[in-house]
Amino acid sequence: MARDCDPELDAQVRSAARDGGLVLVTGDPLSGKTRTLWAALFTNLSGTTRVLAPLPGTDLRAVPTVLRGRGDAECVLWLDDLDRHLGEHGLTAALLAELAHLRVPVLATMSDEAYDAHRFGSPDHARLLSGVEPVELGTDWSPAETERLAAAAPGDLRLAGAYAHRARHGTTAYLTVGPELFGEWRRARRANAHPLGHRIVLAAVDLARCGVEEAQADVLRRACELYGDTAPVSPEEFDEAREWASRIRHGTTGMLVPGTEAGSWRAYGSLVEDVKDGLPGFGPVPLELWLFAVDTVGRVNDVLVRARAVLGPEADTNPEALLTLGRIEEEYGDEEAAEVLLRRAADAGSTEAAGRLGGLLFDRQDNAAAIPYLEKGAESGDTEAQCRLGIALMQRSEHWLRTAAESGDGLAALWLGDLLCGNGAMEDALRWYLKAAGAGMRADVATRIGEVLFGFEEYEEAEEWFRTAVEEGDSDGLNGLGRTYEARGALQEAARFYERSAASGDPTGAYNFAIILEDQGKPNEARKWFVRAHERGDCDGAFSLGLSLMRGKKFEEAEVWLRKAQEVGHHRAERALADLKAARTADGPGSPAPGAPDNVTA
Structure with missing residues (x-):
């Protein structure tokens, strides 16, 4: 992605390639220094150029000798974070002059803070940097840069995400931190890492894919239980995993970031865009989550729009996608669209769709059309379909009778x-x-x-x-x-x-x-x-006999008959047994010994 400083940087790189010298890019952390300088290297140097990139702390004094041994081969010395390559055995003004004599360019990056400290600090470092005009790279993008980003966005999902989230996240931070966050999040799903934290972020990502940009913590906790055979998540487990997911990385952001409402959370934007890009290991949003989004969050218009866009193409081959989209259309009040989708799903074998379609037709008082679908739903154990079927059949019976x-x-x-x-x-x-x-x-x-x-x-x-x-x-x-x-x-x-x-x-x-x-x-x-x-x-x-025996103080026999009444479901038997217990207590030990009622057979 072109930056405003590219022409100046390209000119310095071409000059250094011709005459040697130091090209230095400075800027704040995550301003894109390394990526921008690397792009300038590949744009302005030949594809055969050898890049020497020593580790920090490497003794650079032998570099000229090594380069002389390579003959006429084009080489460039790459020193990312130049401040870690300074010192007696690092890059000095004398070494830079020797490299310039060999026409070897030195390409380096440095944070603004480090540059200020070294440029205006020790004399040795000042002597090295004093003759260099650094290319400054800012984290804030200019209007021209933003226009170029907008033009490039349609052909690149990551650039499209950066453009869409530019007001919420810094563009360079989005482009730089995003891949790092994604890599850490992806690896966190391992059993010995942070699988629950990974799942919470996944739930937030998938809710965003459904059109729900942010959700309360309890909603996220219940959503992450919809993935596979996972056990219910306790609030304590969730809070611990959420803290891990929201921890600030790279001094910039967490995987989860606070939403606009108190207690709400959302996934960092680049994670949503990365999963949209179809990266391996991340499938479609679980169908249950679409319905969960509607039931839990309510009628958010984006949910319906996203559902139509995502589930619509799947509907031709997946009856469950048809059913899910039909239920969402029904929830949003478009009964005509819901009927079409539910009918297709029911005709494809979905008994749940049959029950729901039968319910729509029943509510419309079209019993003749409803009954066949309600029967399918009722036979599958759908109690609501069973109830409506019974009513519909009764109404049809009344009509014909x-x-x-x-x-x-x-x-x-x-x-x-x-x-x-x-x-x-x-x-x-x-x-x-x-x-x-x-x-x-x-x-x-x-x-x-x-x-x-x-x-x-x-x-x-x-x-x-x-x-x-x-x-x-x-x-x-x-x-x-x-x-x-x-x-x-x-x-x-x-x-x-x-x-x-x-x-x-x-x-x-x-x-x-x-x-x-x-x-x-x-x-x-x-x-x-x-x-x-x-x-x-x-x-x-049995109940009345138990009461009669209790009045006659034949308590044991009364209990037998009241328990028989309880067994057949008499609604007053339990209360009568309690009264019997109280009557026995009140009667005391001096009461007549209970006996069998005269001429009564069980």
Whole structure:
């Protein structure tokens, strides 16, 4: 990259190549002194020129003799950090004169601080440097240099990164420190180095590649857990690794640098550009991180733009990339784009995409299109798809049942009534039950009509339909008759119908009959019917029997039955067991010894 000082430097190098002499470039650390002088060497000297680059501290007094032994071969003496090559055995004014006689150029660099110290310090060093006009190189780039950088950026990703980050990082520091940072970061992934620190920086780099330039520390900690089979990272481990990653290198920057918000961090810009450049060992951003970026950071427009640019080309061959991009489009509200992508992913075999597409269509109330995709999602274990599928099928069922029922189909009217009853639409359900009765389904629907009327407290009408059910051979009507009499206070009549219902095998009838007996002060008789209710599947039977036994201070037997109620999931059993424990304590050691209830079989 051309600097403003290049013409002056080129002229000095050509002059030194012709006549010998010292060419010196000075500047601040990381101003690009070495790179600029090296470029001038290759620009102005022939490709056959031999470069002698002795190590600091090398005795240079023998250099003329060595050069004379090379005959007419063109040579140049390269002394980077000239201050480390000074002294009695280093470069002196006398040695420089001898080299000039041999027409050997000496190319050297020196920091501004070192130059000032030596030029205006000891007489020997001053004598060496006094005849040299150094080429000064600054860290701040001029407008002309910045324009040249902008022109060159499209063809070079590193220059493009330097241009993009010029306001945040010094351009020369970016170009000089970047490779050093990248090298250290890359090697840090080894198990015996700093693998967690490497992963934290990688997470920051990949988030930047997703469009999230900076993130809070906790976001980085969770993001770095998305790589491979890594274990969760504790806050303490993360803080230690983050401190390593953010440590200042080369007096300039860390791999992680503070963001604009308190507690936020970002990757140093050149690292992001290096990974974008596709350097070996660094693959694409994990698909999970794209979704993590959206879910955690929120709707940052850059994320959508980057996702389209990066995941779009992958979509033709990668259903998971299709799914990820579809989910991002859905999150950003473009349902039309999301539907296209999710459909392609679902048709390519992604069951997750099928479930999500089915959900989009379901929300649009397009159940006919949604159901096939929801079925695929539901079969894969997607609970949200299972729920929506159930609702969609119910809605479709209602549509077709209503269509058939309106055409006079009695069975459809009955099922439609059941569906509406389950939805709580009791008046609508009653209307269709009555239509089913009128269509020849009287025996099947009479008890249902009685139950709805009972819920409306229309007891006399309910009684008529329950009696119809009994006359038609539906013994469930017996329990309904018992309830209508009980609701009107006719407990003897209610008990008679409950007993008949219980005798027919109805567990609810047995339970209700037991309750009547318990209320009449006949606990032993009641307990027999609680047992029968339990044996026939009534979940309240065991619970009520346990309470009855507890009231009778038959604590051991009560515990047995309450635990049975707990086993079948009775919602009050656990509380009753606690009450039982308290009752035992309160009753004390002088309480009657518990015994088995009279005539009760388990």
